[in-house]
Amino acid sequence: MSTTDISATTAGADTTTAHLPQIHEPRNPGMELDLDIIERQRVNTSAVERRCATLPGRRSVKKDHQAAWLLKAITMIDLTTLAGDDTAGRVRRLCAKAAHPVRADLLNAMGMGPITTGAVCVYHDMVETAVEALDGTGIPVAAVSTGFPAGLSPYHLRVKEIEESVKAGAKEIDIVISRRHVLTSNWQALYDEMREFRETCGEAHVKAILATGELGSLRNVAKASQVCMMAGADFIKTSTGKESINATLPVSLVMIRAVRDYYARTGYRIGYKPAGGISKAKDALVYLSLIKEELGNHWLSPHLFRFGASSLLGDIERQLEHHVTGQYSASWRHAIG
Numbered sequence: 361m362s363t364t365d366i367s368a369t370t371a372g373a374d375t376t377t378a379h380l381p382q383i384h385e386p387r388n389p390g391m392e393l394d395l396d397i398i399e400r401q402r403v404n405t406s407a408v409e410r411r412c413a414t415l416p417g418r419r420s421v422k423k424d425h426q427a428a429w430l431l432k433a434i435t436m437i438d439l440t441t442l443a444g445d446d447t448a449g450r451v452r453r454l455c456a457k458a459a460h461p462v463r464a465d466l467l468n469a470m471g472m473g474p475i476t477t478g479a480v481c482v483y484h485d486m487v488e489t490a491v492e493a494l495d496g497t498g499i500p501v502a503a504v505s506t507g508f509p510a511g512l513s514p515y516h517l518r519v520k521e522i523e524e525s526v527k528a529g530a531k532e533i534d535i536v537i538s539r540r541h542v543l544t545s546n547w548q549a550l551y552d553e554m555r556e557f558r559e560t561c562g563e564a565h566v567k568a569i570l571a572t573g574e575l576g577s578l579r580n581v582a583k584a585s586q587v588c589m590m591a592g593a594d595f596i597k598t599s600t601g602k603e604s605i606n607a608t609l610p611v612s613l614v615m616i617r618a619v620r621d622y623y624a625r626t627g628y629r630i631g632y633k634p635a636g637g638i639s640k641a642k643d644a645l646v647y648l649s650l651i652k653e654e655l656g657n658h659w660l661s662p663h664l665f666r667f668g669a670s671s672l673l674g675d676i677e678r679q680l681e682h683h684v685t686g687q688y689s690a691s692w693r694h695a696i697g
């Protein structure tokens with residue numbers, strides 16, 4: 361077994377801060393809805409596609425640097441189970457995995473101390489189980505809310521669901537927006553809904569799921585991103601994982617640039633969460649390099665970036681095992697995560 365010590369790489373190259381305390385940002389208070397800004401949003405689709413096409417084909421980070429980036433990626437995963445057949449047992453196993461995402465012998469071989477995932481993400485019904493299972497780990501529970509994934513349950517019940525999840529101990533609430541407000545350009549309705557969701561969350565941080573695969577155009581994605589940030593979203597998130605098209609690089613570029621624009625205008629840093637269909641370590645590396653290039657190192661931290669993923673961790677573990685031992689394990693050995 362290799363005894364490569366990548367802890368120096370991770371600190372020196374500033375590619376990971378897995379072993380450092382979390383930075384706390386001032387929370388986005390939101391602002392008045394500014395329709396001029398919304399109407400000014402433009403997206404040059406072919407330029408976006410050209411920029412994204414250059415990303416996956418590039419020479420990626422290799423060897424120790426790649427392992428460091430992958431460890432960093434783990435600290436930014438919202439380890440997720442959102443299935444109709446979720447049980448308390450499955451959620452407890454997922455929580456145990458979130459607390460110990462990489463085998464201790466592999467971490468030792470890389471000169472790394474313990475790490476955890478960014479959060480565990482579940483339906484409301486499983487919040488209490490997850491909170492109990494994660495007690496003492498410092499890992500927050502994120503609850504998907506507001507009639508996830510369609511967001512079409514009666515409005516008062518969507519608000520109530522947030523209240524219940526916060527009461528059950530969720531520290532992060534992933535709300536879904538009403539897609540129809542975007543498709544009918546009813547920005548005031550989207551703003552009002554998001555504002556109330558944010559207020560109902562109280563101290564819990566709110567991630568706004570745009571369900572970008574159902575918004576019709578990249579311009580709508582840009583507009584909806586701005587409206588949600590103006591209404592106080594702490595994070596903007598691409599997808600529920602249940603749409604027919606989930607996280608993509610073009611959508612990510614548009615949302616990341618909306619985040620950059622909002623920061624330039626207000627001084628508040630909003631987090632970004634691509635979610636749905638991200639299951640390969642190499643895809644995670646592409647997302648991280650996009651964030652680094654467009655937003656800078658500051659965003660490469662769990663308080664500003666998360667992957668919403670149910671199976672990414674398993675592939676990252678396989679790559680790390682290969683890095684340390686030179687051998688790939690079968691994917692069934694990493695069934696959880």
Ligand SMILES: O=C[C@H](O)COP(=O)(O)O
Binds near residue numbers: 440442481601602636
């Ligand atoms: O928010 C998280 C997504 O639902 C996870 O999607 P996934 O199962 O495709 O990784």
